[in-house]
Amino acid sequence: METVPFRPGLEGVVAAQTEISEVDGQNGRLIYRGGHLINELADRSYEAIAYLLWHGELPSQEQEAELKAQFAQHRGLNEQARAALAGLGADVDPMDALRTLLSAQTAAPGCPKPTLEEAVKITAVMPTEVAAFYRRVQGKEPIDPRSDLGHAANFVYMLEGKEPSPDRVRYLESYLVLLADHGLNASTFATRVTASTGSDLASAIVAGVAALKGPAHGGAATAAMVMLHQVGGADNAEKFVVDLLNTKGRLMGFGHRIYRTYDPRAKILKQLAEQGNPEFYAVAAKVEEVALRELLARHPERPNATNVDYYSAGVLAAAGFPKEFFSCVFAASRVVGWTAHVLEYMAKDGRILRPASEWLGPEPGAHNSSGKQN
Secondary structure, eight states: OOOOOGGGGGGOOOOOOOOOEEETTTTEEEEEEEEEEGGGTTTTHHHHHHHHHHSSSSOOHHHHHHHHHHHHHHHHHHHHHHHHHHHSTTTTTTTHHHHHHHHHHHHOOOOOOHHHHHHHHHHHHHHHHHHHHHHHHHTTOOOOOOTTOOOOHHHHHHHSSSOOOOOHHHHHHHHHHHHOOOOSSSHHHHHHHHHTTTTOOHHHHHHHHHHHTTTTTHHHHHHHHHHHHHHGGGGGGGHHHHHHHHHTTOOTOOOEEEOOOHHHEEEHHHHHHHHOOHHHHHHHHHHHHHHHHHHHOOOOSOOOBBBBHHHHHHHHHHHTTTTTGGHHHHHHHHHHHHHHHHHHHHHHTOOOOOOOOOOOOOTSSSOTTTTTTT
């Protein structure tokens, strides 16, 4: 068997072949299924993007309407999920709540094979689970979903029970579309690994939620918002950035494992943040200006462009979500990508994912019978 060199974090190791999305980091492009650049899709509905990632082509008006109807049909929490919600403390991490509600909602006999029908059901109900716990934190009863609203509009509606404003819906919808998939990231890999064992789709998605909870993955937008709150206004941006870098602190929202240039999603989100959250934008834009200048001067050998998390924070806040729920909204977006990857993998390959490890321990016989090393 050919020995493959160890690479920390599996960096550069090709572990999947996919048609779902491609991250062209060198040229700053994100390509969705069918060869669609992300900037061409930012104004489409989330339903249209879900259809694209599941079927490989953009839907007709009739197909999009049918998927909207299917989402509306499967939005409600079942009795198992409602019981789980009642048992959750209002102080638990929202991602733990989402993981718990998803497990309760999908708990069933046996271990069925992943299907598109189940993917639709899980995608449809995830915003309801997030909104229900959001209400729980506030000490309020959950708001039942509406069947006459689109996916993003219904999500906003369930937060407060008010008719959603077009602007808030647009901010959320654009975010959901932009974050729906992004190559073989950590949480997507986790869903593929879980499904490859023969596990059911819901378990694979729970694994994705668990991976996304990590601050190095799904928690980055929250961290960016916390950092920007610490700046103290646009006038203090220069001092804040320079002091932070001088003390070896980390600037949140800059740099990416794959992108060698400005994240294409960040460009779109920056425009939305400027429109929907001008107070946030005033600080964020000034910090970005100083940060990009300083990072280039200090590390010219290492690209550190703005990534998707930086302006995501302002857009999600404009849509009405507190920073503690940013990761949950991320999961509600990425679930369509997770399910698409699982369905693709199980249809094309399905072989259990079992990478090798490199042994660093002693050889047999290195210890004598007394327990001392020879």
